[in-house]
Amino acid sequence: MKFIHTSDWHLGRQLHGESLLEQQRLALAQIGALAVEHQVDALIIAGDIYDRAIPPASAVTLLSEFLDELIEKHKIQVLITSGNHDSAERLGFAAKQMRSSGLHMVGSLSLPLTPIKLHGKQSDAWFYPISYAEPAVVRHALADDTINSHELAMKALLEQVTQHDSENLPKVVVAHCFLDGSTESESERPLSVGGADRIAPALFAPFDYVALGHLHGPQYRGVEHVRYSGSPLKYSFSEATQKKSVTLVELSTGKAPTIKLLPINTGRDVRIIEGNLADLLVRAKDDPHADDYLMVRLSDTHALLDPMGKLRSAYPNVLHLERTGLMAQQQQRDIGRDRIKKGELEMFSDFFEQVAGEPLSAAQQQHLHHLLDELHQGEDA
Amino acid sequence: MKFIHTSDWHLGRQLHGESLLEQQRLALAQIGALAVEHQVDALIIAGDIYDRAIPPASAVTLLSEFLDELIEKHKIQVLITSGNHDSAERLGFAAKQMRSSGLHMVGSLSLPLTPIKLHGKQSDAWFYPISYAEPAVVRHALADDTINSHELAMKALLEQVTQHDSENLPKVVVAHCFLDGSTESESERPLSVGGADRIAPALFAPFDYVALGHLHGPQYRGVEHVRYSGSPLKYSFSEATQKKSVTLVELSTGKAPTIKLLPINTGRDVRIIEGNLADLLVRAKDDPHADDYLMVRLSDTHALLDPMGKLRSAYPNVLHLERTGLMAQQQQRDIGRDRIKKGELEMFSDFFEQVAGEPLSAAQQQHLHHLLDELHQGEDA
Structure with a gap:
């Protein structure tokens, strides 16, 4: 038998x-x-x-x-x-x-x-x-x-x-x-x-x-x-x-x-890949199995604009995204008011840079800082 | 074959x-x-x-x-x-x-x-x-x-x-x-x-x-x-x-x-029965097929208290109830304000009689009449 x-x-x-x-x-x-x-x-x-x-x-x-x-x-x-x-x-x-x-x-x-x-x-x-x-x-x-x-x-x-x-x-x-x-x-x-x-x-x-x-x-x-x-x-x-x-x-x-x-091997694997966004996008070009079902763990520690969209342009079957870099950073952070403010400033700076293609000017940074202060004062009122 | x-x-x-x-x-x-x-x-x-x-x-x-x-x-x-x-x-x-x-x-x-x-x-x-x-x-x-x-x-x-x-x-x-x-x-x-x-x-x-x-x-x-x-x-x-x-x-x-x-006959038929509530409840006693699936068409022209409940105590499988008497009466009615008022008075009188077991007294009728007038004046305001 x-x-x-x-x-x-x-x-x-x-x-x-x-x-x-x-x-x-x-x-x-x-x-x-x-x-x-x-x-x-x-x-x-x-x-x-x-x-x-x-x-x-x-x-x-x-x-x-x-x-x-x-x-x-x-x-x-x-x-x-x-x-x-x-x-x-x-x-x-x-x-x-x-x-x-x-x-x-x-x-x-x-x-x-x-x-x-x-x-x-x-x-x-x-x-x-x-x-x-x-x-x-x-x-x-x-x-x-x-x-x-x-x-x-x-x-x-x-x-x-x-x-x-x-x-x-x-x-x-x-x-x-x-x-x-x-x-x-x-x-x-x-x-x-x-x-x-x-x-x-x-x-x-x-x-x-x-x-x-x-x-x-x-x-x-x-x-x-x-x-x-x-x-x-x-x-x-x-x-x-x-x-x-x-x-x-x-x-x-x-x-x-x-x-x-x-x-049994159907040709499309289920994998986990790790790295920062820029490196992963480069690596995709030499990856013959870029269409595998992927979980991506991003090590980047700063804010990213539409990382899923960018990843999917290179790896069409990304199903899940984990921001392991951000999570690790977050765990190390104190959660004081000043730290949060700094966090917002940094995040917006990163966002601005990715959209505008250049960093915030000193005057813009100053303006944003005032704006955030005003917002947080409003919260205290 | x-x-x-x-x-x-x-x-x-x-x-x-x-x-x-x-x-x-x-x-x-x-x-x-x-x-x-x-x-x-x-x-x-x-x-x-x-x-x-x-x-x-x-x-x-x-x-x-x-x-x-x-x-x-x-x-x-x-x-x-x-x-x-x-x-x-x-x-x-x-x-x-x-x-x-x-x-x-x-x-x-x-x-x-x-x-x-x-x-x-x-x-x-x-x-x-x-x-x-x-x-x-x-x-x-x-x-x-x-x-x-x-x-x-x-x-x-x-x-x-x-x-x-x-x-x-x-x-x-x-x-x-x-x-x-x-x-x-x-x-x-x-x-x-x-x-x-x-x-x-x-x-x-x-x-x-x-x-x-x-x-x-x-x-x-x-x-x-x-x-x-x-x-x-x-x-x-x-x-x-x-x-x-x-x-x-x-x-x-x-x-x-x-x-x-x-x-093919499973013993429980699907039927339509018609009549007024009181007669139907009497007829149920001599109906050997009172547990058939029933649609009941009630010829009563006045308001009834819980007719479905009463019917189901005699016919356990009443599935649908049509108030054909009320519907026919409704079709004959003018829809003037006075007729509607009369309708409400009649309906409440019927309801009262069924719950209390005796009709409204003359004084109660008078009181109800005033109340309805007040309500309808409120509508006009």
């Missing part, structure tokens, strides 16, 4: 107001090509296929076309579980009518859990998909009042399949949860506040592979085969240094799984 | 703010039972399966469960086209992965049109599903600038399938449109303003049966086999006198179709 494990596609997501649909289309095309190239038997998507309960119609169409390509054209099975961003009910629509085609959509939690046997060219394997569910939902479904945490909910669900007779075939859990000790990114919506969403990795020990979703950085906890694939795209600047990939997994009875990360 | 033709389920719809989901669940159960009882080969739903582009999750679950029952349990094929209320993109998600199960979801217009051969226990038939599409969409898809009306759009689409070789099997069109001369209800959203949505029934002449959706009253135009099934439930008080049904159709090569209406 050879499959690609991925998760957190968040189709329909925006990055700082910018649609990522075309990047997602490119990422899906790469994942499809990798699936075909490596002749996998299945693609496993561990939740958050969409970014929200009601995704835009364009995201629905994108996924539908991808499934047509993979399933109808290349005969690769697809298993999708719902994550905390998805609407489990909507994702599960007509799931039974899709099964015979090789598409397994696992929507709302339905108990007892139904193991799915996927056919492989070399050997088959059993999959135990567990849709994301709040502890309260599991508590109600199992009529067990002691289930008051994500860990107890997962433990109860796993007990349903641990004893399943897999006919000596490999056993794979697919789940969407937060393993204790894992590394978060800013783009994940917390499952619960105050750490109540943490699950001990040891719960998953009895399985041959555990395909997890929720965290956007690829990682494993405890043992190498209990792992997050991470998202195929960077969905926040906190992921700027992550290397995005999907996980190629090969399972054979009685052997440790073979695991390999296959990089 | 034996099938049930229905349309305009509008799952998720409300009637005057009241959820109809439980009534829809009952209607679907009846339709399912009729399909099984009559051993049909297929169920054909001609658009507006949902009430809006993004239906509530409960409506999605209801339809999904219905499909499981009909398709998985009873092996009855289902064909659903999208109507003007549906999101064609969302309805068409993963349609190719459902086909082999016998579920045919026809979402966005895809050209050339794809005929679908449905298998029948006695004989097969060809179906030509045509999703609802604006003329502009058809004009663009066919790159034909002359298509500027619903009729020309339908004509162009039908031309794609008229010549289709049906191997001498019956040919059935499924469409969602407005046939010229048909009878509307208030609950249909017009496809276009000013009559530009009208299509000549003669266009459909070459087909053995035409399963139409959009209009909520069952009817046919021109020939008996070009027909609307109507909606299975009453979705406005303008449909109060309609008899709701689904249409049972049997087709054999070379014979006229056998058509029969199968009534």
Whole structure:
């Protein structure tokens, strides 16, 4: 059984107001090509296929076309579980009518859990998909009042399949949860506040592979085969240094799984650049990836006229600007009245110079100084 | 080929703010039972399966469960086209992965049109599903600038399938449109303003049966086999006198179709009742269907205290109240200042009597009269 494990596609997501649909289309095309190239038997998507309960119609169409390509054209099975961003009910629509085609959509939690046997060219394997569910939902479904945490909910669900007779075939859990000790990114919506969403990795020990979703950085906890694939795209600047990939997994009875990360690269990266405005504008000329999605940290300590406009003329996809230089300066400053006045004078001088192309004359400076004094006297009155 | 033709389920719809989901669940159960009882080969739903582009999750679950029952349990094929209320993109998600199960979801217009051969226990038939599409969409898809009306759009689409070789099997069109001369209800959203949505029934002449959706009253135009099934439930008080049904159709090569209406009755009707408040409250005691959804037309010509509250104590599902008596009286009235004053006096007298349980005394009437005079003098000042 050879499959690609991925998760957190968040189709329909925006990055700082910018649609990522075309990047997602490119990422899906790469994942499809990798699936075909490596002749996998299945693609496993561990939740958050969409970014929200009601995704835009364009995201629905994108996924539908991808499934047509993979399933109808290349005969690769697809298993999708719902994550905390998805609407489990909507994702599960007509799931039974899709099964015979090789598409397994696992929507709302339905108990007892139904193991799915996927056919492989070399050997088959059993999959135990567990849709994301709040502890309260599991508590109600199992009529067990002691289930008051994500860990107890997962433990109860796993007990349903641990004893399943897999006919000596490999056993794979697919789940969407937060393993204790894992590394978060800013783009994940917390499952619960105050750490109540943490699950001990040891719960998953009895399985041959555990395909997890929720965290956007690829990682494993405890043992190498209990792992997050991470998202195929960077969905926040906190992921700027992550290397995005999907996980190629090969399972054979009685052997440790073979695991390999296959990089995903859509050509437009999400990066953070730092420097002063003038230097950055010069550097843009030699930057072959000036159209990446950028957060810019400007070190300039004086006022700047329309820095975003100037940056975007060189880097068209600047999405966020931080004035780190000004912030640092501000932190050092006393906040006395005189300092504030001086601040205003300096700021206006900088502004004037940028607009007029020459500094304030001595007379102009004198005039401005009087004006500011008058204004502040007015405040005191 | 034996099938049930229905349309305009509008799952998720409300009637005057009241959820109809439980009534829809009952209607679907009846339709399912009729399909099984009559051993049909297929169920054909001609658009507006949902009430809006993004239906509530409960409506999605209801339809999904219905499909499981009909398709998985009873092996009855289902064909659903999208109507003007549906999101064609969302309805068409993963349609190719459902086909082999016998579920045919026809979402966005895809050209050339794809005929679908449905298998029948006695004989097969060809179906030509045509999703609802604006003329502009058809004009663009066919790159034909002359298509500027619903009729020309339908004509162009039908031309794609008229010549289709049906191997001498019956040919059935499924469409969602407005046939010229048909009878509307208030609950249909017009496809276009000013009559530009009208299509000549003669266009459909070459087909053995035409399963139409959009209009909520069952009817046919021109020939008996070009027909609307109507909606299975009453979705406005303008449909109060309609008899709701689904249409049972049997087709054999070379014979006229056998058509029969199968009534749908969920037990809770949508009715209009008329009379004065006191009489209606008495009549409620002998009305076994007092929990029907009601529009009440009150003939009382005087002011009433909380008539809706009183009516709902006897008829729990009054959704709309019309004061026809007051309206008629108002129309007859001159609108002179003295008449208005008299009106206020009368109204307050009625109100007082209902609250206090006895009429105004002569002294109270005199006092009120003076008060009203003073108020109106104030207006003139």
